[in-house]
Amino acid sequence: MAGVGGKFTQRLLVDAGIADGMRVLDIGCGSGDVALMVAALVGERGEVVGVDRDPSALAMACQRATEAGFANASFIEGGFAALDAGEAPFDAVVGRRVLMYQREPIESVAALAGRLRAGGLIAFQEHDASIMPASRVPMPLHSLVQGWMRETVMAEGANTHIGFDLHSIVSQAGLLVEEVRAEAIVMTAQQPYPAATIIRAMLPRILRHGVASEREIDIDTLEARLAEERQTAGATYLADMMFGIWARKA
Template sequence: MDNLLGQYAPKIDRDQGTTDPRPYALGYTEREFQRLELQGALIHDLTEEFLRRAGIGPGMRVLDIGCGVGDVSLLAGKLVGPSGRVLGVDRSAGAVDIAERRATESGQCYWTRFTTGELDTFSPDETFDAVIGRLVLMYLPDPAATLRRLVGFLRPGGIVAFQEMAMPLTRSFPEAPLFSKCRGWIIETIERAGFEVDMGGRLPMVFAGAGLPAPQMNSAGLAGSGPDSPVYDYVAETLRSLMPMAEAVGAATATEMRVDTLAERLRSEAVEQQMCIMLPPLVGAWANTQG
């Protein structure tokens, strides 16, 4: 994993051009961008199935908010095909650069495009058939207000589809000390930083607050066990990205985490105890606008 992700010094960056004063909990380092690609690969199938169930299909025009390095946009691009169009928007220019490169490499650059912008000021000059996002509402100060604004960019009857985590449902069986600590560090850091750890559970409230009908919903999750599971690296890299924020908010210290050896220690614990690690369920919600 170290060869894949490289060595980068994490830092907390304050977002520029946004009315939200909170820095993004996971930061904008190159290593975090590569963690996002790892995450995207792990939950690719779960999100693809969600988008299909929400109704994303050939020829549609789709807006992906908080697109990061482009995983969800590229998934949507595969579903809409060359006759459709996907626009991904993210506040991080670095993430957008990576997304554009990946679109070119995948052959989707003609219909899957990206732009840098803030969700509270972004105003496209076109309408869409769907607005989608994954793991983005949890970081917004007023997700219902953001959704309400974005609905204005949809055609009548357009699709609103979001997939978010229910972090408190993360667990292992049997329970084990190190994994329990990791779960606590992640949840406590995100909570203390001012973000929502159970946005998956709150999605019906958010949709209602945005003036949307009660959504259809599903839940899907990733689990791992044994020596070859990727979940140990994923947990460790998540904590590597969170570490500056964890220290800033007093949730944990680098000395406690020992993040450079964390993945191997998690692996050893899991193998020794024949554990099943269940990562946070991804809760999906989708609805059509009125009209």
């Protein structure tokens, strides 16, 4: 939660206006990182409802909220339409890395806006990998590896350039955009992006989608090969770009 992305999320939530006493929906809450941040921000007078279609992630979110002592957090299994029509409107809807998985993101955001009170807030954090890694010197292995990640999630239906589309999606959903921001994750030769660890975790999916072969990836030597390229290039490079947006319902 406290990583680079977590700090960006925390700032986004605070700057967007998530504050004491608010009732907030966290859509696609996963294992609860964002819901727990929101629970702390809205306090005992507020409430956060996390929704996700993945029951195992939800179970983890529930457990973490209980362990952290957040009585103001609850979790519901389901999709964007999981909540009862009679549910009271929310002051805010938030989500992180979830719009990128929606086939019809404009319709999805519009449906969420229907859950907001008039003047309510929507805040999303997505990312954009389409121009990464960016560096002044060529880093072909890093480019190849980030390409494997990108192509795998694309094969699973994700939009990996959604950051650049966010303003248009949220505006077309009928909301009034207040701010769009982006922040790059900067890596140096001394502070590497854990690309080989991520590739190891994604390996079955990479192979299943035919994105790269086991031989090409050579997972047991990948970290060393990446480290060598970073040392040779002496490079500072951008590994990812996080985008944040917030908007209001008229």
